[in-house]
Amino acid sequence: MTMIFGVPLAVFMGQLMLGLINGAFYALLSLGLAVIFGLLKIINFAHGAQYMLGAFAALLGLQYLGINYWLALLLVPLVVGGLGMVIERTVLRRIAHLDHLYGLLLTYGLALIFEGALINVFGVSGASYPVPEALQGGLNLGFMFLPTYRGWVLVAALVVCLVTWFIIERTRLGAYLRAGTENPALMQAFGVNVPQLITLTYGFGVALAAFAGVLAAPLYPVSPTMGSSLLIVVFAVVVIGGMGSILGAILTGLGMGLVEGLTKVYYPEAANTVIFLVMILVLMLRPAGLFGKEA
Amino acid sequence: MSQAAEAITDYRDLDGAEMLRVRDLHAFYGESHILHGVDFDVRRGELVTLLGRNGAGRSTTLKAIMNMVGRRTGSIVINGNETLAMRPHRIPRLGVGYCPEERGIFSSLDVEENLLLPPTVRSGGMGLDEIYTMFPNLYERRRSQGTRLSGGEQQMLAMGRILRTGARLLLLDEITEGLAPVIVQALGEVLVKLKARGMTIVLVEQNFRFAAPLADRHFVMEHGRIIEEISAAELPARREHLNSLLGV
Numbered sequence: 268m269t270m271i272f273g274v275p276l277a278v279f280m281g282q283l284m285l286g287l288i289n290g291a292f293y294a295l296l297s298l299g300l301a302v303i304f305g306l307l308k309i310i311n312f313a314h315g316a317q318y319m320l321g322a323f324a325a326l327l328g329l330q331y332l333g334i335n336y337w338l339a340l341l342l343v344p345l346v347v348g349g350l351g352m353v354i355e356r357t358v359l360r361r362i363a364h365l366d367h368l369y370g371l372l373l374t375y376g377l378a379l380i381f382e383g384a385l386i387n388v389f390g391v392s393g394a395s396y397p398v399p400e401a402l403q404g405g406l407n408l409g410f411m412f413l414p415t416y417r418g419w420v421l422v423a424a425l426v427v428c429l430v431t432w433f434i435i436e437r438t439r440l441g442a443y444l445r446a447g448t449e450n451p452a453l454m455q456a457f458g459v460n461v462p463q464l465i466t467l468t469y470g471f472g473v474a475l476a477a478f479a480g481v482l483a484a485p486l487y488p489v490s491p492t493m494g495s496s497l498l499i500v501v502f503a504v505v506v507i508g509g510m511g512s513i514l515g516a517i518l519t520g521l522g523m524g525l526v527e528g529l530t531k532v533y534y535p536e537a538a539n540t541v542i543f544l545v546m547i548l549v550l551m552l553r554p555a556g557l558f559g560k561e562a
Numbered sequence: 563m564s565q566a567a568e569a570i571t572d573y574r575d576l577d578g579a580e581m582l583r584v585r586d587l588h589a590f591y592g593e594s595h596i597l598h599g600v601d602f603d604v605r606r607g608e609l610v611t612l613l614g615r616n617g618a619g620r621s622t623t624l625k626a627i628m629n630m631v632g633r634r635t636g637s638i639v640i641n642g643n644e645t646l647a648m649r650p651h652r653i654p655r656l657g658v659g660y661c662p663e664e665r666g667i668f669s670s671l672d673v674e675e676n677l678l679l680p681p682t683v684r685s686g687g688m689g690l691d692e693i694y695t696m697f698p699n700l701y702e703r704r705r706s707q708g709t710r711l712s713g714g715e716q717q718m719l720a721m722g723r724i725l726r727t728g729a730r731l732l733l734l735d736e737i738t739e740g741l742a743p744v745i746v747q748a749l750g751e752v753l754v755k756l757k758a759r760g761m762t763i764v765l766v767e768q769n770f771r772f773a774a775p776l777a778d779r780h781f782v783m784e785h786g787r788i789i790e791e792i793s794a795a796e797l798p799a800r801r802e803h804l805n806s807l808l809g810v
Contacts, residue, residue: 439678445670446679453666456628457680457727458654 269410274532280411282528288417288486290524291424292479294517296501297508298428299475301516302435304505305448306468309359309370314501315494316378317473320347321480322489323385326396336399336485340423343481344474351473355466363465378495385491393488420482427478428517435513444468503546509559519557580639581606581731581762582627587636589619589626589786596622598786599636604731609753609763611773614783615809620766621663623783624733628653628660640731657684659729663736663766665720669709673700676708677723684728693722696752714745721752731762738769746772770808782807 269276296314303311311317324343328334334342354377362369402416435441443464447454451461480494487493500523508519523542530541537544549557582604589597597619604610612620625631627638629650638645640656654660659680668676677693677700694701697718703711711719717737724732738746746769753776756763767773773780774797782790782804790807792800 442671442675442679446668449668449670450666452630452650453662455650456630456654456660456662457724458651458683459681460651 272533277411279532280408282532283525284411284413284417284421284528286524286526286528286531287521288421288524289527290521291421291428292483292497292520293501293504293524294428294520295424295475295479295482296497297505297516297520298431298513299472299479300501300505301508301510301513302431302444302475303469303472304510305513306444306451306465307355307359307363307370308367309374310367310502311469311472312371312375312498313354313377313381314374314472314476315496315498316381317347317351317476317494318480318483318497319385319491319494320350320381321477322396322484322487322493323389323480323491324477325481325484326394326489329396336481340478340481344478347477347480348470348474352466352470354473355469359469360462360465382491382495389491391490391492393490393493396484396489398485416485420486423482424479427475431475432513432517500542503542505556507542507546507549507557509556512556512558515556515558579606580604581608581641582764583637583639584623584627585637585639587623587626587634587638589622589631590633592632596631596786597626600626600783600786600788602781602788602791604762604764606730606762607757607760608778609757609765609776610779610781611765611767611777612781612783613767613770613773613804613808618783619786620783621735622786624660624735624764624766627733628658654680654727654729655683657728657730659683659724659727659732661720661724661732661734661737663739665716667708667711667716667719669707671708672705673708673711673719674704676719677704677726680723680727682727684730687728688725690726693725696725696755697722714741714748717741717745717749721749725756730760731764732756733764733766735766736768737765738767738772750776770804780804 271279296318300311300314303309321343324347325336325339328339328343329336358373358377359370362373398416402419405412405414406418435444443454443459447459447461447464455461483493504519504523505516507523508515523545526541526545527538531538553559580603584600584602587597587600588595600619600623602610612623614620622631626634627640627645629645629648634646636646640653640658643656645653645656668679671679677690688696694704699715700718700722703715708719709716721734721737737749741749750772753763753765757776765773765777778794780792780797781788782792784807790804792804797804
């Protein structure tokens, strides 16, 4: 059997693939955080809860309304993103002129409310969401066995990340977003409705989190606390990549997933902490993050 | 040439009609009261200057017209529309182009993206080709990051991008500040061309020698008010009086 540094190839590749899939979730979530932070300057602590709402919406939609996975993948981001827009209009906008720390506290409070309300109704044990029929089974890649659903998650997350990157970096709407991030007052003086742009941006960031939630539902137990544990790691990823950098968020997300996977192979005890160690290193050597601009 | 002549005929009928009327304008940044009752008006096709010492309220007057200051009272009528209650993004859509003192070039956009950024507010704006003809440097550097340009090029970019939008009233804040004489001269030629196309221009200017031959009328500001109006015809006789007002 082929060995890599004393580990069987299949095990090595399996862990790498798991890491990459975790990394795809990190990328999707940190991308949403970066988009929101860019324009609103708010660190969206409700992001984990919004990811969890995405998974829950898919689960409840299936159980009570018979909405299948594919439809949920489309509808849930719209519904949860819409909820995000309502939150921005009714709550976040009122504190937009205050120190951005208030936004952090407020979104953290919202996260606690969403989690608490769902724990009250469903408990913390979590439910499982069936893998859609078309994606059951697996593929034998020769060097490893890849469950079809995991392969799909990787492809879907990457496609959404790339489309988002393209919209922001290569289209007119994206130019509005980048310019609005730099100088919102001047954008208004050009006739751009910046408050509307902010609402749409927050809604889009939240929709990305909800999309990740639907993708995650068949992989992990759907429980009210599934977001908060993930979010801590995602924040570390954002810090490593540099706040507000779109490509940085995507690449760092995938990279950190890989680092975590590799650590699981060679030193499993450190797998849960390795990302934070990288974060400390990056903060010491490049405080603005790997892709961040020095202030 | 024929195009410029056409533009003049298009707007001749309207020349002299009122484009901007500011009455008893007060503006506040938080607790500070910056403008104390500004009154002036600008006719269509005119070029007027706002002169005055630093802190007289000239830039704030332009910002107040764009609704970019904290609170305003009084009246600002643009092209027949009272704008005091309008939200900031509505005002440019009346055909107003604003060029801020700090130029406001976006570093995350290249030159062409900067040019294409402001949405079209009226038909009849200049095409990209025309803008590149007017400012050839911008064409050569169209793929450069906006803030990598020289000061003069950034100023041309800041002006060029509002010409694309079809704005007919241009509010230009200190466009010659810190630029080399040869660039200042080029900007003067651009203003002459814009005036020939029927644009109405309000110029906040420190460099009086630059503004004097271009303007139809001058308004002198002090302590947040207009204290003096001097037409181009009166200028030679009142030059010394004006110099004493400006402290030069």
